[in-house]
Amino acid sequence: MLRPTLVFTLLALGLPAAAAEPTLALTLRSRAAPPGAPAGAATEAKATWEPKATAIVVCDMWDDHWCKSATARVNELAGPLDAMLKAARAKGVLVIHAPSTCTAFYKSTPQRQRALDAPFAKTPVPLAATERWGTAWNWPDAKREGVLPIDDSDMGCDCKTKCEIRSAWSRQTAAIAIDPEDAITDDGQETWNLLTQRKIDNVILCGVHLNMCVLGRPFAIRQMVKLGKNVALVRDLTDTMYDPSRPPGGTHFDGTDRVVEHVERFWCPSFVSTDITGTPAFRFKAAK
Numbered sequence: 001m002l003r004p005t006l007v008f009t010l011l012a013l014g015l016p017a018a019a020a021e022p023t024l025a026l027t028l029r030s031r032a033a034p035p036g037a038p039a040g041a042a043t044e045a046k047a048t049w050e051p052k053a054t055a056i057v058v059c060d061m062w063d064d065h066w067c068k069s070a071t072a073r074v075n076e077l078a079g080p081l082d083a084m085l086k087a088a089r090a091k092g093v094l095v096i097h098a099p100s101t102c103t104a105f106y107k108s109t110p111q112r113q114r115a116l117d118a119p120f121a122k123t124p125v126p127l128a129a130t131e132r133w134g135t136a137w138n139w140p141d142a143k144r145e146g147v148l149p150i151d152d153s154d155m156g157c158d159c160k161t162k163c164e165i166r167s168a169w170s171r172q173t174a175a176i177a178i179d180p181e182d183a184i185t186d187d188g189q190e191t192w193n194l195l196t197q198r199k200i201d202n203v204i205l206c207g208v209h210l211n212m213c214v215l216g217r218p219f220a221i222r223q224m225v226k227l228g229k230n231v232a233l234v235r236d237l238t239d240t241m242y243d244p245s246r247p248p249g250g251t252h253f254d255g256t257d258r259v260v261e262h263v264e265r266f267w268c269p270s271f272v273s274t275d276i277t278g279t280p281a282f283r284f285k286a287a288k
């Protein structure tokens with residue numbers, strides 16, 4: 001039994017008198033070979049991240065895509081991804097929605113304004129300055145990584161009848177809730193401002209497509225690693241643009257697994273959404 005004066009002191013400090021703060025208990029899988037280990041072997045490490053020092057960035061979960069297969073997979077992924085966001089939010093994680101080139105759709109919302117209002121903070125290294133597909137872009141870093149393990153030079157449509165490339169998206173899919181406490185941005189500086197304002201050290205990436213935007217966008221893996229954040233990928237809540245009739249073959253989902261391994265080897269560890277939700281990891285129906 002706590003003495004009334006102690007309870008009062010804890011309350012005055014804003015501390016809970018009994019229950020412990022929630023944490024994120026993650027099993028981080030990496031392939032960054034430690035000295036003496038064979039290159040590319042997977043190692044797992046337990047990590048405990050403080051939710052209030054953690055953000056989840058939702059990359060390019062658009063309402064539509066020029067590729068019909070890609071659209072169908074995003075629609076399948078959206079529900080489980082939304083469920084993970086709900087669980088993370090309940091623990092105190094900041095959710096940043098990053099539907100690239102679609103922020104104008106949200107211009108009158110408080111969540112978009114939250115990103116615009118975060119005070120300017122100087123980055124420790126310059127942000128990517130070259131542009132691709134409507135935002136700044138972090139190209140593959142030859143000093144750090146080899147070439148991607150899949151051939152996506154045809155842009156990765158894996159439909160029987162090839163889809164025509166066009167701008168198909170105008171917003172994030174409505175299947176992912178944007179809650180009052182969330183933020184919306186597709187900009188590297190705004191992302192950095194939000195993270196600095198909230199003293200957030202840990203950045204979790206999910207969404208699509210891993211071989212393209214989840215690596216290259218200014219809020220995504222390459223940029224966040226270069227800025228010194230602890231970065232991790234939710235490996236069951238992502239997808240690639242990959243046609244398996246191109247090298248190295250196998251299935252579309254084998255291609256995604258190969259890119260996950262590339263990320264684990266050269267950029268950041270990954271974990272499965274089970275670590276946040278307590279429910280089984282997501283699998284696309286066609287991958288089962």
Ligand SMILES: [Zn+2]
Binds near residue numbers: 066067162
């Ligand atoms: Zn297609």
